[in-house]
Amino acid sequence: MTAIIWTVLGYLLGSVPFGIVITRALGLGDLRQIGSGNIGATNVLRTGNKPAALATLLLDSGKGAIAVLLARYFGGETAAILAGCAAFLGHCFPVWLGFRGGKGVATFLGTLIALYWPLGLTACAIWLLTAAISRISSLSALLAALASPFLAWSMGRSDLILACLFMVALILLRHRANITRLLNGSEPRIGRKD
Template structure:
């Protein structure tokens, strides 16, 4: 029963659409009508408002981390993994927005940092390195997601491989249109409005 409770709480926490809240508070309009229509930090950045994008990044990653840390504190590691995976699911398919949410990259990274900080930092490093080289956010996310299960295994955290595979699979599914644009060379670069 406790595991179910923490999974539901993780989902509800992950469902909070911080990008939309910040965009509205800062007068940037409805994110679903801007750029890619996504509710995450990359699309907030397309409005040209860097502080709003940074706030979205921190809050979206923070909700994944908070779900993990709260569940671990009160119910242990298994609850933490379930809550983290559910928070990621909540960001991608939020109940408050008719299950049409973001792509979950910031929530994914925050969740991994809270589950096992070396793994999370490794995924962040892969994202950052790919972003520096390619200047393409989606490619950076796909690379970090693809390598997360491998990193978990290499770091001796086989218990985290399954949650990493679950999140990676959803990231690839959520980036379906990005993958198409990457293949045809039309994917926009970081910082483009």
């Protein structure tokens, strides 16, 4: 019962669209009408406001981490894993926005860091290295996500493999258009406003 409660609370926390909240509060307009229309930090960066993008990144990753840490404290490890996956699901399909949310990358990384920090930080390092080389956010996200189940297995955390696979599947689903653009060479680079 506790795990179910924390799953629901994790989903509701993950559903908070911080990118929209921040851009509206700063008078930057409706984020869904800017750039890609996505509600995450990469699209906030397209407004030209780097502090807003950083705040969105931290809050979107933080909501996954907070869901995990609270659930672990009050309900144990199974509750933590479920709450983290639910927070990730909430970001991708938020109830407050008619289930049209973001791509989940920041929430995915925050969730992994809270579940097992060596796994989360290694995934972050893959994202950063790929971004530094390619300057393509989606490619960085896809490689970090795809590596996560293998990393969990190699680090002896087989209990996290299913959670990683669940999040990877949703990241791939949410990045369908990006994958198409990557394949045809038209995916925009980090920092471009179009």
